[in-house]
Amino acid sequence: MISVGIAGYGYWGPNLARAVAESGLAKVEMIADMAPAALERAARRHPAARMTADIGEMIRDPKVDAIMIATPVHTHFPLAREALFAGKHVLVEKPMTDDVGQARFLVEEAARRGRVLMVDHTFVYTPAVRAISSMIAAGELGEVFYYDSTRVNLGLFQRDVNVIWDLAVHDFAIVDHLLDQRPVAISASAARFVPGSPENMAQLTVHYDGGAMAHLNVNWLAPVKIRQTLIGGSQKMVVWDDMQTSEKVKVYDRGASLSEAGPYEHMVSYRLGDMHAPALSTKEALLTEVEEFVRCVETGAAPLTDGHGGLRVVEMLAAASRSCALRGHPVDLTTLKVAS
Amino acid sequence: MISVGIAGYGYWGPNLARAVAESGLAKVEMIADMAPAALERAARRHPAARMTADIGEMIRDPKVDAIMIATPVHTHFPLAREALFAGKHVLVEKPMTDDVGQARFLVEEAARRGRVLMVDHTFVYTPAVRAISSMIAAGELGEVFYYDSTRVNLGLFQRDVNVIWDLAVHDFAIVDHLLDQRPVAISASAARFVPGSPENMAQLTVHYDGGAMAHLNVNWLAPVKIRQTLIGGSQKMVVWDDMQTSEKVKVYDRGASLSEAGPYEHMVSYRLGDMHAPALSTKEALLTEVEEFVRCVETGAAPLTDGHGGLRVVEMLAAASRSCALRGHPVDLTTLKVAS
Amino acid sequence: MISVGIAGYGYWGPNLARAVAESGLAKVEMIADMAPAALERAARRHPAARMTADIGEMIRDPKVDAIMIATPVHTHFPLAREALFAGKHVLVEKPMTDDVGQARFLVEEAARRGRVLMVDHTFVYTPAVRAISSMIAAGELGEVFYYDSTRVNLGLFQRDVNVIWDLAVHDFAIVDHLLDQRPVAISASAARFVPGSPENMAQLTVHYDGGAMAHLNVNWLAPVKIRQTLIGGSQKMVVWDDMQTSEKVKVYDRGASLSEAGPYEHMVSYRLGDMHAPALSTKEALLTEVEEFVRCVETGAAPLTDGHGGLRVVEMLAAASRSCALRGHPVDLTTLKVAS
Amino acid sequence: MISVGIAGYGYWGPNLARAVAESGLAKVEMIADMAPAALERAARRHPAARMTADIGEMIRDPKVDAIMIATPVHTHFPLAREALFAGKHVLVEKPMTDDVGQARFLVEEAARRGRVLMVDHTFVYTPAVRAISSMIAAGELGEVFYYDSTRVNLGLFQRDVNVIWDLAVHDFAIVDHLLDQRPVAISASAARFVPGSPENMAQLTVHYDGGAMAHLNVNWLAPVKIRQTLIGGSQKMVVWDDMQTSEKVKVYDRGASLSEAGPYEHMVSYRLGDMHAPALSTKEALLTEVEEFVRCVETGAAPLTDGHGGLRVVEMLAAASRSCALRGHPVDLTTLKVAS
Structure with a gap:
């Protein structure tokens, strides 16, 4: 022991x-x-x-x-x-x-x-992320298109770090774990509404080398607590609502694809299938x-x-901070990595 | 007549x-x-x-x-x-x-x-926006810090316009109506996951001359329909959930402010008051x-x-499109206006 | 035609x-x-x-x-x-x-x-009831134990009929269609809170010959609109929430059974499986x-x-009215049928 | 101490x-x-x-x-x-x-x-009941018409008591505390769906001497956990949803009253006002x-x-048990008290 x-x-x-x-x-x-x-x-x-x-x-x-x-x-x-x-x-x-x-x-x-x-x-160790990770690894979602997270609440302003280093860090770690793609560029914007305290609201968009996109919305000054993540795949899509006491993860057999309707025409057709909420382990993360x-x-x-994952997350946090300072100007993560 | x-x-x-x-x-x-x-x-x-x-x-x-x-x-x-x-x-x-x-x-x-x-x-003519507009005009929210909207659903891919021109246009018009501030820069990112169709997912961040920030999350390829807007003010904050059949607009007497705790210390203190949902008119917009x-x-x-408002909205849509093409590079809206 | x-x-x-x-x-x-x-x-x-x-x-x-x-x-x-x-x-x-x-x-x-x-x-012709009916007929729920419906809202007080004849009639018709059991007794209580108008609130309990129980809670004077039905079976259980715009019907692989733990002991063990929401037809009932x-x-x-089903429903409504007049005294539906 | x-x-x-x-x-x-x-x-x-x-x-x-x-x-x-x-x-x-x-x-x-x-x-000591109690005492709800509680979940079958003595006891104590009226009759029905274990589902209706009605729906074999209480008053109505993490208590300025429309006509008119959710204390009950x-x-x-309140609750529990044995036959609580 x-x-x-x-x-x-x-x-x-x-x-x-x-x-x-x-x-x-x-x-x-x-x-x-x-x-x-x-x-x-x-x-x-x-x-x-x-x-x-x-x-x-x-x-x-x-x-x-x-x-x-x-x-x-x-x-x-x-x-x-x-x-x-x-x-x-x-x-x-x-x-x-x-x-x-x-x-x-x-x-x-x-x-x-x-x-x-x-x-x-x-x-990464929560039953919800373990379940989503298994589904993605098994190919159940198909190609993962996007990860879209809203992580807002009122309170817990940190003194030494801003909302990105405090909240977005969670999503960076989760996406790093879920996606088999590497980030190439990040664009982020932040604002501070309580003078003298760190930035409390930020939006971040990450472009991945496989075409996926991650979007994070983090905020310490929201009226309600929201912990909601949408994950879109070519086969299925996930809604993970961490504020629910049960059915935190819902998997939708939904999607859209292009159907050729003629030489000059095309139409998007939709798939609107069942929803499934797997029973999650109750083991503490x-x-x-x-x-x-x-x-x-x-x-x-x-x-x-x-540590490698931890390093990648810190790289993304640092790049996001730089992008914020530039009001959303995208920061290239490839260069950054090549440089390392 | x-x-x-x-x-x-x-x-x-x-x-x-x-x-x-x-x-x-x-x-x-x-x-x-x-x-x-x-x-x-x-x-x-x-x-x-x-x-x-x-x-x-x-x-x-x-x-x-x-x-x-x-x-x-x-x-x-x-x-x-x-x-x-x-x-x-x-x-x-x-x-x-x-x-x-x-x-x-x-x-x-x-x-x-x-x-x-x-x-x-x-x-702009919905009972929900009419009510929010009155509250802001009456100073009930205090200084408006941000407008944060999630407008996603599955379906209704347009053929000739992308998701920004189709969905974000609503929020641009609403913010133009609600805020007494002018946009100075916009940073936007978009992605297309159904090949051959217009961009179906986008995030947009707008910086205003009075310090406010608007954030829009629009998506045609989401598993569920979400129409949720958070509006943060110095006095009160609003959650507008347009998918609710009643109590679409909730006003929270919540906020945070800095309290000096000593020469080297400061603390953020929170206000956690009542919530109020005004009865809305049932008149069709x-x-x-x-x-x-x-x-x-x-x-x-x-x-x-x-038409002036319509023009401002088109200016923002055009600027957002340009920013998307630049992967989030902020586009200056002041210059754009001066140029006009 | x-x-x-x-x-x-x-x-x-x-x-x-x-x-x-x-x-x-x-x-x-x-x-x-x-x-x-x-x-x-x-x-x-x-x-x-x-x-x-x-x-x-x-x-x-x-x-x-x-x-x-x-x-x-x-x-x-x-x-x-x-x-x-x-x-x-x-x-x-x-x-x-x-x-x-x-x-x-x-x-x-x-x-x-x-x-x-x-x-x-x-x-009976709604996609929700069609789906539930198919599941029950296919034995997916196992033995049906109960049907528990809350059907309350504010408004639409009728002039000539009370809340039982106006709202409970729906549930009587649905249960008559879903259950392969016959009602044997009904106990009902009602109250009138707007003087001069018919009874606006009632609770009804129906005992069936196969051991099932139906419970209806109807009310015209509720602050919010609720249309929620729980159906408990030995294998699976259903939550039908008709106020939802999607996933109206959710099927839970949950239940309880007795496990013998020893000669003098017994314990109830629980099954907490997945939830599944079938895609429903969008055809108008x-x-x-x-x-x-x-x-x-x-x-x-x-x-x-x-007409036979219509007659059975009227018999239940009449029996419920009689039970109400007796403050919940159970009315025997078998006798009533034998008498016919 | x-x-x-x-x-x-x-x-x-x-x-x-x-x-x-x-x-x-x-x-x-x-x-x-x-x-x-x-x-x-x-x-x-x-x-x-x-x-x-x-x-x-x-x-x-x-x-x-x-x-x-x-x-x-x-x-x-x-x-x-x-x-x-x-x-x-x-x-x-x-x-x-x-x-x-x-x-x-x-x-x-x-x-x-x-x-x-x-x-x-x-x-009785929860912030929610404290708040509701204050509102009723202050006359904010007007005359209290009814208390309607749904208290269902899966699990925690008790060995020595049935669902009434385990769950309905809570509502009996709450109503005893909230209402300034005495119960006169109770009608209750119960069922047992796990053979060998106590009754797991029951409905109870209580008639009060002031005209109020209480309705309790308790169940240990429900697919989801519901803790929802509606309280109807002549002036305002309350929805208390104890499963919510915030805004557990909502007060609706809603109601109905009779308006005379002519010698042979009458109409019910509705009041559809604001909703208000008071900030609740976070002190543990x-x-x-x-x-x-x-x-x-x-x-x-x-x-x-x-102890007087405890005794009244036990009297109601005992009367409810008796009514269950009689399939809903109402049990007179006045006699019962006189007899004591």
């Missing part, structure tokens, strides 16, 4: 620690946080774990096999680097880093040292994720959401 | 003719369509009206005071011009023309001849629109959706 | 006349209504039909093969009887009569004269109904909703 | 214990459960509390001021009686007892000894309930859901 050290016990760290404990596959060996109140809470929940205010001490502890990082984004890089240097496996919260070069460094360092580097793109992490640590396999 | 000639009795013409007849304020004097079957249908519904296959004849008829044009988009300009030349008032289906220069010509010609030029932006047209013909007043 | 006479051109008559005309299988030969304004409207829509203020004249007209009765409920019996006496086929609006004895008379008279007697239980009527007139077949 | 003993740490006991601890107004002094595993879980969560397998020992413990009973229904009476005999205040889970005489005994015993007897009708209990223990005040 591997021993885990939790770095950061603020908002997300407690969830990671709980999932590790519940998994039965790993144990929470240490928890580190600079805030005494956080450590107190941690100690009450995890009486068998050691507490420390010194993250470095935990990273260097020989009894710790892996570090899970749930600290502010700008600290992800130094902590993950230190952990890899110390020979630990690493699971880092999303986004992996706030800088492309740093993300690339971590990927290369993990490869060099043969350590697992996994990014906590939790949504975080538990599936911890299992994946443990499996990879034990076998050396690459996780579903490994 | 003014006498109206209906040009085109295909999909929309019958609705215009029926609304004129039901209004009791105008009479359907003539109906023109080149298809004999269409004229037969027209004659059965409007036995007192004269039928003709020659639109020009109808336009020149001295008994006809006004022409309502419901023909394919590329014919809007020649027919409207001819009607104005003949001294008739004109109501033309949306979009007014498919070319900015032609739209400008019509506006100037109507002014020169003192004739009403009105564009059939029907949505088209009837309200015909009344507006008649009122303007009789009094010389400028209609809510006059 | 059979010739039809329409008796009553108020609320429902125009729909029947239009459906006959659109069917292409029958012609509207005559229309009768005592109100001159109604006849004028009728003449405009059906210029080829003869108009009369004398229903008797129409019933006796030798050119008329069948009479469709859309007059107030208390006139159904005398008109239908007169039409059968005159040798006409009859389609009568729901409820067939307001009296069991009269309904029985009509059934017997139609049988004696070899004429079609059909009741306009329109819901009334058109399907007219086709059924014409088919039966031409072939002598018994319609889906024949 | 009062000291609480928790009797039963199975499904509901942990929630009570947690709420007591979180309230800061009382402390969990002891926890009693016969199952060692339950006590272990309890000890981990409440390390400062004493654990015992002997409930009697806890009840007699002089340091314990109040007992909260969360054991199977048939044990409520003996445990509550013993606790009252020992001079403790008592909070007992719903239903208070499974027998009217026993409920009455507890009420009288609590009064005789001056101890608080409160029933855990949790729904159980916390509010614990506060109420502590307040009453400290001041001697009668709780919102005291």
